[in-house]
């Protein structure tokens with residue numbers, strides 16, 4: 001998979017992709033991440049990419065030209081399955097969307113700033129708009145990192161234990177059961193006996209019951 005991210009703040013996105021699972025995924029060649037500094041596509045010598053809002057009011061708006069120039073260049077090099085704009089009013093990211101995006105080959109993610117982008121970009125160039133929650137961030141970079149992380153960990157060969165993503169919360173419409181590790185007894189706080197029993201069938205049954213119980217209590221809308 002290839003992900004192209006268009007941003008005015010590439011520095012903000014460097015670290016999330018340089019560690020742990022996301023780094024390993026790139027080293028293994030499972031995913032390629034390309035950051036495109038939007039200012040490189042500015043059409044003026046001051047390298048600006050925003051301008052005042054028509055109709056007045058506070059806040060700058062990101063201009064069409066640099067964004068269109070960058071997207072056109074990328075599109076001339078390969079075909080994209082989706083051109084995504086991170087936006088608080090987009091469809092809300094969930095595991096289903098991440099699963100679906102993880103099956104795509106090439107995607108572009110556009111990060112907004114200021115008041116957001118000129119509406120005509122959304123009308124004519126963007127194929128999908130994604131929000132990471134009902135709150136407003138100052139820019140789309142952290143949201144893009146969240147989307148990328150949730151997609152990349154699903155790509156085959158990224159997680160060490162191939163099946164482990166299958167048991168994550170939401171993957172089967174339920175949230176994950178509680179997990180424990182050593183010591184089995186910490187000052188009287190004990191690990192449930194069944195997990196120490198070695199009886200796989202009983203353990204699976206217990207985990208399933210716990211998942212169901214937690215989902216009912218915490219996320220009944222998933223059931």
Ligand code: SAH
Pocket residue numbers: 085086087088089110111112113114115116117130131132133134135136137138139140141143
């Ligand atoms: N004025 C806009 C918010 C702009 S916030 C509004 O009220 O809708 C600046 C940028 O941050 C947006 O263009 C978007 O790319 C990003 N952003 C902010 N909140 C976000 C969220 N919840 N999910 C995804 N992207 C978000």
